[in-house]
Amino acid sequence: MGYIAFVVVFATIVMYAYLEHIRMRWLAIPLGSGLAALIAFLMGAPFEFNTEPGIPNLNPMYWWGETTGWQLGLPELHHFIAVAPFAVLAVAMWSPDFLGHRVFQQLNYPPKAKKVLMNIDDTMCIAAARQIVGTSLGGGNLASSWGTFMVPAAIAKRPIPAGALLTGLLCVVAALWGYPMDLAIWPPVLSVALMVGVFLPLLEAGMQMTREGKTSQSAAIVIFSSALVNPVFGWSLTVLLDNLGLIGDKERGQSLSHLHRWVIPTIVFVVLCGVMLGIGMFPGIPALFESLRIDL
Numbered sequence: 515m516g517y518i519a520f521v522v523v524f525a526t527i528v529m530y531a532y533l534e535h536i537r538m539r540w541l542a543i544p545l546g547s548g549l550a551a552l553i554a555f556l557m558g559a560p561f562e563f564n565t566e567p568g569i570p571n572l573n574p575m576y577w578w579g580e581t582t583g584w585q586l587g588l589p590e591l592h593h594f595i596a597v598a599p600f601a602v603l604a605v606a607m608w609s610p611d612f613l614g615h616r617v618f619q620q621l622n623y624p625p626k627a628k629k630v631l632m633n634i635d636d637t638m639c640i641a642a643a644r645q646i647v648g649t650s651l652g653g654g655n656l657a658s659s660w661g662t663f664m665v666p667a668a669i670a671k672r673p674i675p676a677g678a679l680l681t682g683l684l685c686v687v688a689a690l691w692g693y694p695m696d697l698a699i700w701p702p703v704l705s706v707a708l709m710v711g712v713f714l715p716l717l718e719a720g721m722q723m724t725r726e727g728k729t730s731q732s733a734a735i736v737i738f739s740s741a742l743v744n745p746v747f748g749w750s751l752t753v754l755l756d757n758l759g760l761i762g763d764k765e766r767g768q769s770l771s772h773l774h775r776w777v778i779p780t781i782v783f784v785v786l787c788g789v790m791l792g793i794g795m796f797p798g799i800p801a802l803f804e805s806l807r808i809d810l
Contacts (some may be wrong), residue, residue, distance in 0.1 A: 540670030542710035547703045554702035565692035577652020599746040622668040665715045732762040754779040
C-alpha cells in the first residue's frame with residue numbers, strides 16, 4: 515500500500531508549505547497528524563485500538579522476559595559488543611542534539627525573551643536519569659517526547675517550562691487511557707509528526723548553521739562517509755579530521771589541547787573501527803569474529 519504513503523507525504527508537504535506561508539508552522543504537528551490519519555483511514559490503511567485503559571506493567575522482569583513483554587530476553591555479552599558502536603554514537607550525538615535544540619530556540623525566540631533557553635547540562639542530566647529509569651523498566655528509550663515538543667514550541671515562541679509540564683501530564687494521561695497510544699504509534703501519524711515536528715525544523719536549523727564554509731565541509735564529509743560506510747564510521751572520522759584541523763574550523767582545533775585534539779578522537783576512531791571490523795559492519799568485509807556477528 516505504498517500509494518498511501520505517497521499521498522500522505524504529498525499532502526504533508528503541501529500543508530507544511532502553506533503553514534510556512536501564513537507563518538503558522540506551529541500547527542504542523544496536530545494538523546499534519548490529523549491529516550495523515552484521515553487520509554490513511556479513508557484510503558483503507560488498517561487500524562484498530564488494542565491498548566486497553568489501565569496502569570502499564572511496571573515489572574522489569576515482565577518486559578525483559580523471553581516469552582513476555584518484548585520477548586527478547588536479557589542481553590548476552592556478544593549483544594553488548596555488537597551494539598557498542600551504535601551505543602557510543604548515540605551517547606556522543608546527545609551533545610550536538612541538545613545543542614541543536616538550543617540553537618533552534620535562539621533562532622526563534624526574541625533576543626530579549628527571558629527563561630526561554632534551556633540549560634544543556636541540567637537537561638542532559640534529567641534526560642539521562644529518565645533513560646535509566648525507562649530502560650530498567652524494559653523500555654528501549656532511545657527517543658524522547660521532549661524534543662518533539664520543544665521544536666514546535668520554539669517555532670510558536672511559547673514558554674517551555676509550562677509546556678513541558680503539560681506535555682508530561684498528557685503523556686501520563688495517554689499511557690493510562692491506552693487508546694491514544696495506538697493512534698500515536700500508527701505509522702502514518704507517527705511518521706508525519708516526526709517529519710514536520712523534528713526533521714524538517716532541525717534540517718532548516720542545520721542549513722542555517724552550515725552556511726559558512728567552515729562547518730559545511732564537516733557536514734559534507736560526515737554525510738558522504740556515513741552513506742558510503744555507516745553513520746558510526748562517518749561521525750568518528752569527521753570528529754577526528756575536524757579536531758586535527760584538516761577540515762572545518764581550523765582555529766578551533768588549534769585551541770584544543772593535545773589530549774582533546776587528537777589523542778581521544780584517535781582512540782575512539784580506532785576502537786570503533788576495531789569493533790566494527792569484528793562484527794562485520796564494513797561493507798564487503800566479513801566479520802572477523804563470526805560468533806559476534808548479529809544478523810537482524
